[in-house]
Amino acid sequence: MEVSEALRRFRKNFGLKQDDVASALNVTRQVYQPYETGRTLPSVKTILKIAEAFNVSTDYLLGRSDIPVLRPPDTATLVTAIGECQKILSNALENRSE
Numbered sequence: 001m002e003v004s005e006a007l008r009r010f011r012k013n014f015g016l017k018q019d020d021v022a023s024a025l026n027v028t029r030q031v032y033q034p035y036e037t038g039r040t041l042p043s044v045k046t047i048l049k050i051a052e053a054f055n056v057s058t059d060y061l062l063g064r065s066d067i068p069v070l071r072p073p074d075t076a077t078l079v080t081a082i083g084e085c086q087k088i089l090s091n092a093l094e095n096r097s098e
Contacts, residue, residue, distance in 0.1 A: 004038035006063030007050075011036070012052060013068070024053035 001009075011021055022032035025046060034040035042050075051058045059065040 001063030002038060003041060003062055004036050006061055007035045007042070009052075009063075010050075010056065010061055010068070018056075021050065021054075025049055 007021075009093065018029045018032055018036065022029045025032060035042045035046070047058055047061050050056070050061055056068040057065060060068045
């Protein structure tokens with residue numbers, strides 16, 4: 001799959017307009033559009049910016065994978081989420097025994 005096709009697939013699968021992706025890159029639609037038509041190849045920096053902005057893998061954006069593979073959250077986020085789950089479970093168990 002060509003990079004242009006992969007970028008178009010990504011955008012459509014995520015329900016985005018070219019303006020949405022361009023805005024995330026801090027460029028105009030006129031700058032972004034040639035990436036999807038294949039007239040211009042995006043730089044590595046641009047692919048990384050899209051991946052970061054939309055939490056998808058670069059392999060997905062480059063057409064090397066059919067799965068967006070959302071990156072896992074960082075450790076601090078996981079620890080916070082686990083703590084919140086523990087509080088919810090603890091409250092549920094306390095309320096159940098009343």
